[in-house]
Amino acid sequence: MALPHASPGQIVRLDPLGERLTESVSTALFKAAQLEVVRLVLPRGHTMRDHRVQGEITLHCLEGVIDLTVDGRTQPMHAGDLVYLAAGQPHALHAVQDSSLLLTLCLLPGV
Amino acid sequence: MALPHASPGQIVRLDPLGERLTESVSTALFKAAQLEVVRLVLPRGHTMRDHRVQGEITLHCLEGVIDLTVDGRTQPMHAGDLVYLAAGQPHALHAVQDSSLLLTLCLLPGV
Numbered sequence: 001m002a003l004p005h006a007s008p009g010q011i012v013r014l015d016p017l018g019e020r021l022t023e024s025v026s027t028a029l030f031k032a033a034q035l036e037v038v039r040l041v042l043p044r045g046h047t048m049r050d051h052r053v054q055g056e057i058t059l060h061c062l063e064g065v066i067d068l069t070v071d072g073r074t075q076p077m078h079a080g081d082l083v084y085l086a087a088g089q090p091h092a093l094h095a096v097q098d099s100s101l102l103l104t105l106c107l108l109p110g111v
Numbered sequence: 112m113a114l115p116h117a118s119p120g121q122i123v124r125l126d127p128l129g130e131r132l133t134e135s136v137s138t139a140l141f142k143a144a145q146l147e148v149v150r151l152v153l154p155r156g157h158t159m160r161d162h163r164v165q166g167e168i169t170l171h172c173l174e175g176v177i178d179l180t181v182d183g184r185t186q187p188m189h190a191g192d193l194v195y196l197a198a199g200q201p202h203a204l205h206a207v208q209d210s211s212l213l214l215t216l217c218l219l220p221g222v
Contacts (some may be wrong), residue, residue: 006195008195008197009181009184009194009196009200010194011179011186011188012127012191012195013192014190014191014192015191016170023212029193031200032167032197033198034217035169035215035217037175048112049158055145056143056146057146058215060150060159060171060213068122070119070120070192073120081122081123081125082123082125082148082213083117083120083121083122084119084143084146085119085120087145088121089119089120102193102212104146104169106146111133
């Protein structure tokens, strides 16, 4: 279900999706001039193969367990874990459990 | 206690501080070219008066309850609540309970 993007100053609740996770999809929470925030939903077994993003990003695990591979090194992310990646840094994600993450992207000027 | 900044790909744990909160201080987790992330620690009763930040920011409540005032409107933020503010948008924070928040700032080019 598509939700309207949040406005500046509008509070968005990020409760764990729990049993609703497998019926949920990744959702852009807002996209402003400099920042975009997406809630990624990765059901168990789902993989995002090695890819890169133009700007710097943060990933913040909200629930579940995600294997994050950066520069050939794989580390598990649990709820409450935060990581940032340099612009263009290749990375891959694999959901070990039903998981959701907050992805914050810095949008480059003019992009 | 000052901690070294995280490197790209290095996972930072953001467990609630709980009883350690009143002995903790706000900490910059990392500062990169485009993004800076700070864990703000606001013991109960602490206020950050009306101020503004040059770039866009997000605030993500990790624990506690914070009254956020934006454009003269006050709303409570609980653990798991996220909000973004436009560049230069005046805002104030008041900790209703011992609280910590994740502050993500987009750094303007050349700043």
